[in-house]
Amino acid sequence: MSPVRRIPLVSATNRVLLVLFAGLVLLFGTVIGTPLFRLGTLRAMALQVPQLGLLSLAMMIALLSGGLDLSIIAVADFSALVSAFLLTNIPADPGGLGILLQVLCLLAGLLVAATIGAINGVIIAYLDVSPILTTLGTMTMIKGLSVGLTHGGVISGFPPLVLFLGNANLLGVPVPLVILLLVAWPVAVMLNRSPFGNLIAMIGSNIAAVRYSGVDTRWVLIRIYVLSGLLAGLAGIIMMARFNSANAAYGESFLLVTVLAAVLGGVDPSGGFGKVSGLLIALAILQLISTGFNLLGLSEFLTLTIWGVTLVSIAGLGVLRQRLPSRRRAISPGQTSSGPISPRAER
């Protein structure tokens, strides 16, 4: 018995994903050749990933806790619109005060996002409404608010600070990607090592047991959806900065793709398990497929198809592997509820 454990450098899920990624690089590399590896291509990829990446992180937090957050896109667009409205209505001041005001505008957007997240959390935690339905409601309502206030129009024309966030480079790396990594890293650390992160996963597997361990699960749920909202709001601001405009309907096609990315990245759709690193690799895979197909002149819609097929295959593969009798590390919820593990199995 050795209680001191060696943590494998790369988890099993990530290994599969990395192999898939390498295979795809090899495949597209041979078929497409150098154009795939041109700086411009890489830069384009690096610019496209962050929005989906931040939204997927937002979705992942909810999925980990055994829920789902359908409101992320609506929240992203709404908070971007709030920021955009404020940005276009503050007095122009080229000096430090102007920058401060602009930052405040962006923070206001994030505050709105966090507030909507908190509303989601309160409804889920205190009224016991399922997360899917709660966020379906807030999604519709917030999107409706955006559409109602803007009449579907666009707010555009932002100061340089915002454009910097969307399009500039830092040491050759696009700022949005820097922001994604700067956010993903602490989120990963938080999920792995903070009490809150631990509780998210535990709640995702069995919220009742966590409650019976004396944890205030309602407060944890609220924090989960606030965090999800914040990440969505940040994604909204990045989108706004990238397009130099805000609109009620940006990024709508991303909603289901975020679930796809998270599940592809090893997040258990029934909650409890998943790593940020897996999600990032999954995002790279999705983007690689998209860019590769683009360079091959194939329709972007074929990309959707391939994404869907990849998801079903990976998820199916995982389930099939779990069903093999020899491996019994993680136990799927179905197994525990139907046939409790034989009490004598461990002897």
Next chain:
Amino acid sequence: MRSTTSPGMFLGAFRRTHEFRLLIATVGLIAILSVSSRRFLTLQNGLDLLTSYAFSGMLAAGLLVVLVSGGIDISFTAIASVAQYVALVAVMHLHGGWLMLFAIGLGIGTALGMLNAVLISTLRISSIIVSIAMLNVYFGLLMFLSHGNQLFNMPDWFLNAFSWVLWTDSEQNPYVLNAQIIGLFVCFALSWLLLNRTSIGRQIYALGGNAEAAARVGYNAWRLNLVVYGYMGFIAGLASLAQAQLAQSVAPNVLVGRELNVLAAVVLGGASLTGGQGTVLGAILGVAVLACMENGLILLGVSSYWTQFFDGAVILVAVSTIAWERRRQRAAMRRVIAAPAGAAVARQG
């Protein structure tokens, strides 16, 4: 416990249901709108409403069955797009008739729905993940193969079929019974028949209520899923043909994106995502409340830009009250049932 069966018992039981409250809400809404807008409670407006909400309503009838079984499907808009596109391309190029149209449209719908079922049952992936993935697969393939091209110039026999002028009023306005309205009634009737009058339907309720118990009684979940998702696909095919006729054209990308609205309507009607709960009446009322409210707001002069906001508010209020009500019932039951439900499980040797 109550063990007497009094004549008023049915009404008494019905009065405590979600459907009853929804019915009151609908009637109240209709009353308010009728008073505030003279154009609301007219036959013409009624027919228009039925026609324009036929597509959502038909899909709601199908989705209800899926939710009752304990599953979920959101790929039906993509299935509908594929079904109408392929069916109409085939009919236009091969100069086929009704038989071909229905055979292909309904056949493709059913087949794709069944494919979902096979994936859900054999791979044991949750239905929401499968349907999200398959939505992308079906839709992506359709857009890829069709290049996003719209279909116009569909045959006249299709565009003008199933339309009967009921009568014409003094100002020469025709009152028309059309394919959409017929289809809407057919779909709800089918779902009602399936759920309440067939053995399969009762097994679907049982499966959604307690999947393990269903297996122990000898119900075949695999086959039931095939029926449930196949039926959803079938309805999607039927709805897509009615929708194509209404739009007088087929665009491969106009239907996808409406799946969550349909889900909202069914949930508003009291169907539970955990399965085993939901009625056809509830689904009808769910669609009706949203339809009346949206229509009423426009008649009252509220900009249509605000429609969605109110939809969201209604959904939030509805799901919150449903959850609140269920929790109250559970709390009431706690005092009746001695044993916690979970305790029984722990004792299995």
Next chain:
Amino acid sequence: MSAFLELRGISKRFGGVRALDNVDVTVEVGEIHCLAGENGSGKSTLIKIISGVQPPEPGGHLAVLGEALHGLTPAESIRRGIQVIYQDLSLFTNLTVAENIAAGLHRGLHLVSWRAIRRTADAAIRRIGVDLDPDAFVADLPIAQRQLVAICRALAADARLVIMDEPTASLTRREVDSLLALAHELRQRGIAVMFVSHRLDEVLEIADRVTVLRNGEKVGTYEAADMTGRRLGELMTGKSFDYTARDAREVAGETVLAVRNLSRAGDYSDISFTVGAGETLGVIGRLGSGRTELALSLFGMNPPDAGEVAIRGRTLTRHDTAEAIGHGIAYVSEDRLTLGLVMQQPISSNITLAVLEDLAGRNGLVPDRRRQQAVTHWIEELGIKVSDPENAVGTLSGGNQQRVVLAKWLATEPSLLILDSPTVGVDIGAKDGIYAIVRALAAKGLAVILISDEVPEVFYHTDRILIMREGRLTGEFLPSRSSEAEVRQAVDA
């Protein structure tokens, strides 16, 4: 008499574990047969084989009315007249009583005749002569009535053999009596009944024969008339009980918990008692006596309506879990599978679940080293057998799982430990381990409340016993000055 069901040489392996080893059982037509065994003795596996859910190993022989059956499926087993009433009853709570009873009518695709459903249900209800409303939803019924629904369903399916898995666990004594009367009636109609349980004293009186299983092997089949509860216990566990009641000892410690006139409508009323440091207080009550509700109130999950709870003289005011834990109350739930542990998650995460905030450093993160130290400490301290603390808790045996629960709570440094049926689903051997831990904890000065419905468990492992019935404390015993029978009588009275 002739054999209805005949099993010969039935074995079953799961991976490397032998769940059943060459077991023979015969159930005569219209007899009441008890199948007794500890948790993990193979009872459940045997039921699954009889009901066609799992196939036996090749070589096993299974016959109904003399006809050998091969490749039995659930549907075939039902067709042969075998009906299993599982402990969870397997009812459809979203449907009415009538539909549940007539569930067997829905085969294949055909139109539903609601009249036929109603007829079937009425007939079954009449047959056992109970008062059930066929139109009521099962969700609205109390547990005893639900059990009647399950029995009606079995009868409606033309059962010749009704197997009841742990049927008495959640019933009051009165309800048990009416269940036994019902079994008696079934026997007179030629329907065999098999009671499967680990606690059979109450059904022994009406049974014809008893088959005892232990560790997957058949110990023997005995005439029920020759059997006593004590002997049955020895046969099931393979050892004679050599426990002796604890000597009366001076529990010198200060009063840790003082409960005064605690009441909660519908759950319990007017409860007063104290527990001292180092004392182990037993509370015996059946399921539904209010024992668990009382425990949950102390733990802050189920606020009382009236009365007072004080820990070391300080009265609790908020009655939430944070306050309870803050005052050093720990609660080990009777429902380990769903409330005690997060089965899918690692052992380490479960051990640290209640102390995450305490383990966190100043930056708000839990340092890996400190976490591992805590986990290792408790694994060693409680002798938990694990190969890797990152494995899912669900991979452990019942006894080791329960030790993980204890570790989780001991990590909070409690002063009062409430154990609610702590050995449910734990093997006999592992039970002693749990008792030993509890004894050691009490010796260190911890106040312990041990709640159970098993008289011997409480009688031999506590210093003082309170009897709880229908929400009230109805008696107090010192094991050193009373007998097990006296206590049992007080519980059943």
